[in-house]
Amino acid sequence: MAAEAAIAPQKKTGDWSDLPPALRALIAGAGLPASSFGVQIEEVSGRGQPLASLNADEPYQLASTAKVITALAALDLLGAHYRWRTYAFLGGPLSSDGRLLGDLLIVGGGDSRLRSTDLLAWFERMQRQGLREIWGNVVLDRFAFRLREDDHSNTPPPATDRPHHVRPDALTLDEGVLHVNVQAVARGKPLVQLTPPLAGLKLVNELSAEAGCAVWAQAASAPGVAPTLALRGRWSAGCGSRALTLAPLSHDEFTVRAVEGLWQQAGGRLRGRVIDKRLPDRASLLPLGADGEAVLPHSVHLSEPLPQVIREINKSSDNLGARNLMLSLVRGFPMRAATLAEARQRVDEWLLRQGLQPGDISLENGSGLSRGERGKPRALVQLLRRAWASNQAQAFIDSLPIAGVDGTLAHRMTSGKATGSAFLKTGTLLDTRALAGYVKTTSGRTYALAALVNHPEAQRATPSLDALVEWVARNG
DSSP: OOOOOOOOOOOOOTTTTTTTTHHHHHHHHHOOGGGGEEEEEETOOOSSSEEEESSSSSOOOOOGHHHHHHHHHHHHHOOOOOEEEEEEEEESSOOTSSSEOOOOEEEOOOOOOOOOHHHHHHHHHHHHOOEEEEOOOOOOTTTBBOOGGGGTTTTTOOOOBBGGGGOTTTTGGGGEEEEEEOOOOOOSSSSSESSOOOOOOOOEEEOOOSEEEEEEEEEEETTTTEEEEOOOOOOOOGGGGGEEEESSSOOHHHHHHHHHHHHHHHTESSOOOOEEOOOOOOSSOOOOOOTBBBBOOOOOEEEEEEOHHHHHHHHTOOOHHHHHHTTTTTTTTTTBBHHHHHHHHHHHHHHHTTOOTSSEEESSSSOOOOOOOEOOOOHHHHHHHHHHTTTTTHHHHHHSSSSSSSSGGGGGOSSTTTTTTEEEEEETTTEEEEEEEEEOOOOOOOOEEEEEEETTTTTGGGGHHHHHHHHHHOOO
């Protein structure tokens, strides 16, 4: 009878006895329990034992390192040439003198990077091509995303002063964020410019030119009443300019008012009004004509290619971009509307194909804002190692912040061997600090790294995480 193989005793959570002494000292320096750290560091080739491992099979809140999974799934499932499309359909005949005898229907396709400058240029192009006056309405349709209120139950609610919490929308503009520029002048009240222009918004400029450089904004909105934006404070001639960002309105109202303002700015005429209207459920994004056949779009606006969008998402940790990206993974999107349940299922299926097991990684909306988004450091490193060998490796690596150089790492690890050699997605919640990505070492090797900290005082671990990356760069 064959002898039974010896079974190694399972290590307890928080057992850091296998860590190199120097690394153990760095982690202990945070003053947090060892159980609050989850670490896995492996050479990308997968040769040999992990360089370091601590609680690597325990699930930790991912915070924005969840965007790593969303980005990798998107590059694999959508491909590097994928673009989002925003469509314009004519709801009537277009006369030779540029009059649309009906509505202009604008259908969002989930482009999170649609900017007011893009929309303005698109409107100008449509007018050059012959559409100059709309006798009906401009109708905005958000058919491509079908979200329920409980899809947002585990994420912080949006607020005027938290534009990074705005919710996914198939027809978002400037991510629902209003940019307010305050410019000092030699005499009189400071000048205020809004981007995008919001039709019907009442601007109350209560800024004083008295000595001082302090300004704040307050937005107010109520049903049936024109929204107002009041600017208060002191802004004297020597203060120069200042930019404020806020989310003063819901996505729906923001886009409605911005579209009207931009159509007018482009020189177009509108006899009706801009209305936000989810059209009756239909089987396809393309509306049907009187003959029952799908109507072809009059004009299409293309987003930037997927790699550029992912670069913006990861470098700046764009929550809305990541949430829209995850919804875009649904099969058949955007011709059939995406639901969050289908997006989660698609990601789960993709994770299984990467060799992970159920429970290794769980995504809820793809951004890391949800506390239900958790992952095991070992599983995260497994994905990173597979990504390194994939056809999309360079596009993904180029999207990651570079230590001491750009993105959310521009002001971290600014001197040392890790500077310019560590490519890492950051993650930050009140009780979470995280890093995930790659570190190139002085020996010429490259390591995949996942380091997650969950603790009410997780901010104390940031110096230790940076020191851990520097240790890898020097000793790996």
